[in-house]
Amino acid sequence: MRRLVRLYPAGWRRRYGAEFETVLAAQEPSVWQVLDVLRGAIDAHLHPGLWRSDATPFTRLGEPGRRVLALAQDEARRLRHDYLGTEHLALALARQPGGVGARVLSALGVDEAALRNEALRILGQPAAMAAGECCTARLLSGGEMRLMPRLKRVLDLAADEADGLHDANVVDAHLLLGLLREGEGVGAAMLGTLGVRDLDVVRARVREAVGELPHP
Amino acid sequence: MRASLFDFGRFSEPALLILISLADGPKHGYAVREDVARTASVRLGTGTLYGALARLERHGLVVPAGADERRRPYRLTDCGAAALRAQLGELRDLATAGLRRLEAVP
Numbered sequence: 001m002r003r004l005v006r007l008y009p010a011g012w013r014r015r016y017g018a019e020f021e022t023v024l025a026a027q028e029p030s031v032w033q034v035l036d037v038l039r040g041a042i043d044a045h046l047h048p049g050l051w052r053s054d055a056t057p058f059t060r061l062g063e064p065g066r067r068v069l070a071l072a073q074d075e076a077r078r079l080r081h082d083y084l085g086t087e088h089l090a091l092a093l094a095r096q097p098g099g100v101g102a103r104v105l106s107a108l109g110v111d112e113a114a115l116r117n118e119a120l121r122i123l124g125q126p127a128a129m130a131a132g133e134c135c136t137a138r139l140l141s142g143g144e145m146r147l148m149p150r151l152k153r154v155l156d157l158a159a160d161e162a163d164g165l166h167d168a169n170v171v172d173a174h175l176l177l178g179l180l181r182e183g184e185g186v187g188a189a190m191l192g193t194l195g196v197r198d199l200d201v202v203r204a205r206v207r208e209a210v211g212e213l214p215h216p
Numbered sequence: 217m218r219a220s221l222f223d224f225g226r227f228s229e230p231a232l233l234i235l236i237s238l239a240d241g242p243k244h245g246y247a248v249r250e251d252v253a254r255t256a257s258v259r260l261g262t263g264t265l266y267g268a269l270a271r272l273e274r275h276g277l278v279v280p281a282g283a284d285e286r287r288r289p290y291r292l293t294d295c296g297a298a299a300l301r302a303q304l305g306e307l308r309d310l311a312t313a314g315l316r317r318l319e320a321v322p
Contacts, residue, residue, distance in 0.1 A: 016266055018285035023245040024262045033261055040263020050270045063283065070279040077276060077295045 001029045007041035012051045062169025064099055065158075068092045079123065085148040086179060086187030087119050093176050101172035104205045110194045118190040150185040154178040165210075173206045230260055230268035235277065235292065235300040242281045242291035245269065272296070 001024055005017055013020075027033055044051065061069065069084075071092035076084050093101035094112040105111070155170075158178030162170045179187045180199050188197075196202060224231050237243060237251040248269075249260050260268075269290065272278045277296035282289045292300070 012270075016270065019245050019288045020262060020266055022286045023249060023265065026246050027262060036261025037263040040261070040267045043263075043267050044270075050274050063285075067280060070273075070276070073276045074279065074293045074295070077293070 001025065001027070001033070004034065004037045004041075007038065008044050009048065009051070011048070012044045015051050062171045064096070064171040065169065065175060068096050068099065068101065068172045068175055071095055079119070083146040083148050084151055086150050086154055086182065086185030087123065087190060088187075089151060089154065089175060090179060090187035090190050091115055091119060093172055093179075096172055099172045100206065100209045101176040103209050104173065104176060104202060105196065107205055107209075108196050108202070110191070110196055114194055115190055118193055119186070122186055122189065148185075150182060154182045154185070154187070157181045165207075173210060177203060177206060224268065224271045227264065227268040227271055229258075230264050231272055231277075232300075232303060233258055233260070234265070234268055234272060235296060235303075238278060238290060238292045239297070239300060242289040244282075244284075244287040244289045246287070248290070 002021055004024065005013060005021055008017070008020075024033075024037070068089070069092070072084060072088040075088040075091045075095070076082075079088070081088070091112070093099070094105050094110065094115045096102050102112075105115075154175065155178065158170050158174040161174040161177040161181070162168070165174070167174070177199065179185070179191065180197065180202055182188055191197065233252045233256050234248055236255070237248045243251060245265060249262075249265055252258055252260055269278070273280070273290075276293055277299055278290045279293055280288050281291040
């Protein structure tokens with residue numbers, strides 16, 4: 001049964017393979033199961049958009065980086081924005097529990113609440129959300145969220161930071177450094193108002209925080 | 217019937233069942249399947265489960281909520297909770313209309 005996962009595209013397996021195997025292994029093998037996995041694998045091949053990140057900056061995102069971007073999307077929806085920008089990334093970094101980004105920010109005296117206040121001050125209060133309204137239009141149209149150019153630039157700079165630290169994957173710490181280096185977006189402005197603007201200071205903090213991790 | 221909030225083709229019903237399963241807290245894939253089997257008496261194949269989960273994640277209705285790759289929990293986003301609430305409301309209205317008609321038949 002376990003070998004069935006090989007029917008899926010390699011990129012899909014990198015994302016879902018481990019948990020998929022766990023669920024598969026817990027199941028009684030049957031013809032019905034095999035056919036279901038077969039149909040799932042065909043679906044994954046037919047719809048690479050479901051698991052593949054098209055933009056190049058995404059392909060290097062490691063697991064913590066992906067989680068932060070998912071949180072950033074969540075933030076954008078909360079604020080009823082139809083785009084993904086640096087402000088959402090800044091909020092997401094602070095919100096990621098146990099993440100290097102959140103720990104560095106908290107060491108510098110910045111927490112989620114302070115950043116949220118800053119975001120609301122700069123952007124204004126979000127309109128009240130009607131039940132079910134937040135995502136209806138987007139889901140029916142099947143569209144994706146627009147990535148703001150500044151956020152794309154942040155992702156590029158984060159990849160550059162990962163190179164500088166000799167990390168293969170771009171994780172949340174690199175995204176934080178990317179935000180600061182970009183320097184002109186709302187996200188950088190939020191951090192700057194709260195006293196986080198010196199790149200070298202933050203880079204040193206990131207090194208410390210990464211050094212404390214059990215898996216370097 | 218009105219267009220559903222999320223139209224995922226053959227994955228629409230599994231997606232709805234997964235959202236319901238996550239409504240009372242994060243669960244990993246295996247726990248979702250057990251929960252759906254218990255509460256909705258629907259057997260989700262692994263291929264169907266992950267086809268639906270990938271769509272929900274891509275649309276920001278659920279997010280992975282842990283680092284354990286083999287038993288990765290998923291949780292509803294605010295958007296996912298709102299979509300679920302709206303979808304269940306529509307189903308309730310439909311059920312109410314159907315039952316009312318049955319009762320009206322002498």
